[in-house]
Amino acid sequence: MVTGHVFIATSLDGFVARDDHTLDWLMKQPQPADDDGGYAAHMAEMDGLVMGAGSFRTVLGFGQWPYEKPVVVMSRSLAEADIPEDLRDKVRLSRLSPRDLMQDLFAQGWKRAYVDGGQLVQSFLRDGLIAEMKITLIPILLGSGIRLFGPLEADIDLELIGSRPIGDAMQQMHYGVT
Amino acid sequence: MVTGHVFIATSLDGFVARDDHTLDWLMKQPQPADDDGGYAAHMAEMDGLVMGAGSFRTVLGFGQWPYEKPVVVMSRSLAEADIPEDLRDKVRLSRLSPRDLMQDLFAQGWKRAYVDGGQLVQSFLRDGLIAEMKITLIPILLGSGIRLFGPLEADIDLELIGSRPIGDAMQQMHYGVT
Numbered sequence A, B: 001m002v003t004g005h006v007f008i009a010t011s012l013d014g015f016v017a018r019d020d021h022t023l024d025w026l027m028k029q030p031q032p033a034d035d036d037g038g039y040a041a042h043m044a045e046m047d048g049l050v051m052g053a054g055s056f057r058t059v060l061g062f063g064q065w066p067y068e069k070p071v072v073v074m075s076r077s078l079a080e081a082d083i084p085e086d087l088r089d090k091v092r093l094s095r096l097s098p099r100d101l102m103q104d105l106f107a108q109g110w111k112r113a114y115v116d117g118g119q120l121v122q123s124f125l126r127d128g129l130i131a132e133m134k135i136t137l138i139p140i141l142l143g144s145g146i147r148l149f150g151p152l153e154a155d156i157d158l159e160l161i162g163s164r165p166i167g168d169a170m171q172q173m174h175y176g177v178t
Helices: A039-043 A053-060 A097-108 A119-126 B039-045 B053-060 B098-107 B118-126
Strands: A003-009 A015-018 A049-050 A071-074 A093-096 A110-114 A129-136 A156-166 A169-178 B002-013 B015-017 B046-054 B071-074 B091-094 B112-116 B130-138 B156-166 B170-177
Touching: A003 A039, A003 A119, A015 A119, A015 A169, A015 B170, A049 A053, A049 A119, A053 A071, A071 A097, A071 B156, A097 A119, A097 B156, A110 A119, A119 A129, A129 A156, A156 B156, A169 B156, A169 B170, B002 B039, B015 B118, B039 B112, B046 B053, B046 B118, B053 B071, B053 B118, B071 B098, B091 B098, B098 B118, B118 B130, B130 B156
Parallel strands: A003 A110, A003 A129, A049 A071, A049 A110, A071 A093, B002 B112, B002 B130, B046 B071, B046 B112, B071 B091
Antiparallel strands: A003 A015, A129 A169, A156 A169, B002 B015, B130 B170, B156 B170
8 A cells, every 4th residue: 555645834823824725834834955854755655746736736836847747636626727738747636535545556666755735734634534634843833724634533643753953943743643 | 929830741643632531641751869950949839820721620630639739710610519628728719711810810929820720821922921941942843732822822932951861751831921
């Protein structure tokens, strides 16, 4: 089975984006020149990304497509025509459930999937498909927005693997899901 | 003016208690014998505590009253008769607003107040009355409960003062409110 891996930044009050998906509060943080927070190393270990339609639209809004690895967009509303032509070799749509998708990706040779976006992380967590999470805490309270975590049917115990500062202002927490 | 100081534990998804105010998820964590997370040092710096009715009931449920310092319970629903007789020299009720209470306490010689409980922290933050927060992240997701943070009228920028592990499983974050 493919394991899901989360690498994401949240406000201290747990939001990954404002309600309108904007990330100004994140972009305004000073980024240390010599520390990418382990992002490149994380990406090197992944076989590809899985994201929802909301995250896909946010990334398209960046102008430049930032991923080399294959991306699966889980959406029941998007159609092939919604994927820009120059991305069709890198991005594909899926209407499978999280578990079925992970089995499908395993059959294609994937071992580790970078699961991105609040809604998707929530459903993959509920289905027991997340193995570890690197969460960078941004020193700001937003008060509202799109949450990283949501309702659960039962507690999920985590294991603190490590924690380290990124620059002066951010702290990255690394948890395993037990 | 009295400054508000937060010293609290939350689940990674931001809850300070379950909906029924229980803390079993916190109590089950292994507590290191040689590290109180800075609690004694924090208490030594405070002139007293301010809490809501919910936290007051939770603390009463502990059986033994844990505080030496004076406690103000902010409540419009509680009456003097709700305070056990043996606590009446240590606990008093207030119906003042957060700001008026802090001014009142300042007139009584307080400088630093330990502000406890999710709802109270939220209202004191909204009124700009919190100077710093020590938040211990517990490695568990609860999915629901009483939140530490709530809606805001505007972003609140924080300053990361420090972060350190408490035992193997918990991480304490220390923020100033800018």
